[in-house]
Amino acid sequence: MKIIEVKDIKDNLGKKIKLRGWVRNYRKGSSKLRFIVFRDGTGSVQAIAFKPEMGEKNFEKVKKLTLESSLEIIGIPSEHPKKTGVYEIQLSDINIINIADEYPIGKKEHGADFLLSNRHLWMRAPSQNAALKIRHTVYFAICDYLNQNGFYRFDSPIITPNASEGTTTLFEVPYFDLGSGYLSQSGQLYLEAGIMSLGKVYDFGPVFRAEKSKTRKHLTEFWMMDAEAAFVEHEENMKIQEELIRYVIRTVLEKNRQELDLLERNIENLEKADAPFKIWTHKQAIDYLRSKGVEIDYNDDFGAPEEEMLTSELAVPLFIEKWPKEIKSFYMKRDPEDPKLVLGADLIAPEGFGEIIGGSQREDDHDILLERIKTEGYNVESYQWFLDLRKYGSVPHSGFGIGLERLVQWMSGIRHIREVIPFPRMLNRIYP
Numbered sequence: 001m002k003i004i005e006v007k008d009i010k011d012n013l014g015k016k017i018k019l020r021g022w023v024r025n026y027r028k029g030s031s032k033l034r035f036i037v038f039r040d041g042t043g044s045v046q047a048i049a050f051k052p053e054m055g056e057k058n059f060e061k062v063k064k065l066t067l068e069s070s071l072e073i074i075g076i077p078s079e080h081p082k083k084t085g086v087y088e089i090q091l092s093d094i095n096i097i098n099i100a101d102e103y104p105i106g107k108k109e110h111g112a113d114f115l116l117s118n119r120h121l122w123m124r125a126p127s128q129n130a131a132l133k134i135r136h137t138v139y140f141a142i143c144d145y146l147n148q149n150g151f152y153r154f155d156s157p158i159i160t161p162n163a164s165e166g167t168t169t170l171f172e173v174p175y176f177d178l179g180s181g182y183l184s185q186s187g188q189l190y191l192e193a194g195i196m197s198l199g200k201v202y203d204f205g206p207v208f209r210a211e212k213s214k215t216r217k218h219l220t221e222f223w224m225m226d227a228e229a230a231f232v233e234h235e236e237n238m239k240i241q242e243e244l245i246r247y248v249i250r251t252v253l254e255k256n257r258q259e260l261d262l263l264e265r266n267i268e269n270l271e272k273a274d275a276p277f278k279i280w281t282h283k284q285a286i287d288y289l290r291s292k293g294v295e296i297d298y299n300d301d302f303g304a305p306e307e308e309m310l311t312s313e314l315a316v317p318l319f320i321e322k323w324p325k326e327i328k329s330f331y332m333k334r335d336p337e338d339p340k341l342v343l344g345a346d347l348i349a350p351e352g353f354g355e356i357i358g359g360s361q362r363e364d365d366h367d368i369l370l371e372r373i374k375t376e377g378y379n380v381e382s383y384q385w386f387l388d389l390r391k392y393g394s395v396p397h398s399g400f401g402i403g404l405e406r407l408v409q410w411m412s413g414i415r416h417i418r419e420v421i422p423f424p425r426m427l428n429r430i431y432p
Helices: 006-011 056-063 112-117 126-148 188-198 234-255 257-262 267-273 282-291 304-310 366-375 380-388 404-412
Strands: 017-030 033-040 043-050 070-079 087-098 172-174 180-183 200-208 221-230 278-281 318-324 338-349 354-361 397-403
Touching: 006 017, 006 033, 006 043, 006 087, 033 056, 033 070, 043 070, 056 087, 126 200, 126 221, 126 234, 126 257, 126 404, 188 200, 188 221, 188 380, 188 397, 221 234, 221 404, 234 257, 234 267, 234 318, 234 338, 234 354, 234 397, 234 404, 257 267, 278 282, 282 304, 282 318, 304 354, 338 404, 354 404, 366 380, 397 404
Parallel strands: 043 087, 278 318
Antiparallel strands: 017 033, 017 070, 033 043, 070 087, 172 180, 200 221, 221 397, 318 338, 338 354, 354 397
């Protein structure tokens, strides 16, 4: 007898097979009939237990089942008599592995706090299973694109001696006799060293921001892909980002149609987003917002409401480029046409999902970068290794970072970031 997974049922119709998994749902049809919605990691299927076909002994085992009990089911799969592409299994036997206690998550409405406190169980729900599968696809689609386009995986450290995005949102950790280290906010600075060896590099891992934010878009621990490339300047940097995101869209549409349907994601909107992206300058964006009655100055950053408004009439993501230097990081290169601006760009997703990428051309001149570090009040000694990169064979280079969870939010249509990471860490939550 062959052991298969739910995803392979269609290839084993009419054959006696065994599956291993859990009871997602269970109901009584009659004294001689039970229906089990059986799931494993790959999908779910209805299993039918009919006493005259199973025999009294085997049917008695079925009657003991509870929600989320683990078991093996044995039977013959067939196509559903009324639903094309849907399958069911006529059971001949089951092997019980564990009878679950009364399951705390039912069909009734549960509050967010309850669900988050039971995240270790909540992730079994169909919607959460779908979100995590889309996350898997997005992660590997990003890696696939970069691997196919000459980038090398380059793992940057999680414990660092200094900040990459400013010192106010660092998690400080004691580090033996050397004083303090910090949990990484980004691998970018280390990637800039990597490009001098490998040309194009990326990392992908957890990063940490000690921001006291409670929005639906903020986590204190999240996953970031940072990429850097030598001899790439601002325009090409945006082109790479656009190609990557469009590749992710196509991959999710190809591999996760079932999950998107389950989550009731508007697939047509995703399809429309796979088209040339829009590009506005920061000034153009401010002009647009002011024309809509928003009170905002030309040196202001955007919050979630502004980001949503900027893309409200767009089907594709929007690059906002050439930002005022005062509101962007010290390492961004000044615009040669206007030194008050930097050659940076944020990519804002449509449908109100907001910023998903931040990127820029990096400052490659040693003296200019040194002056900026001093102006920001950073410890020059801590950044000496970073300055060295501008002393020994400096070249024009650019990079960008993608927040994995925010991109998964957009792909899946899920509005709260806590649902697209296995165990969310937020301002007021570190359990489980």
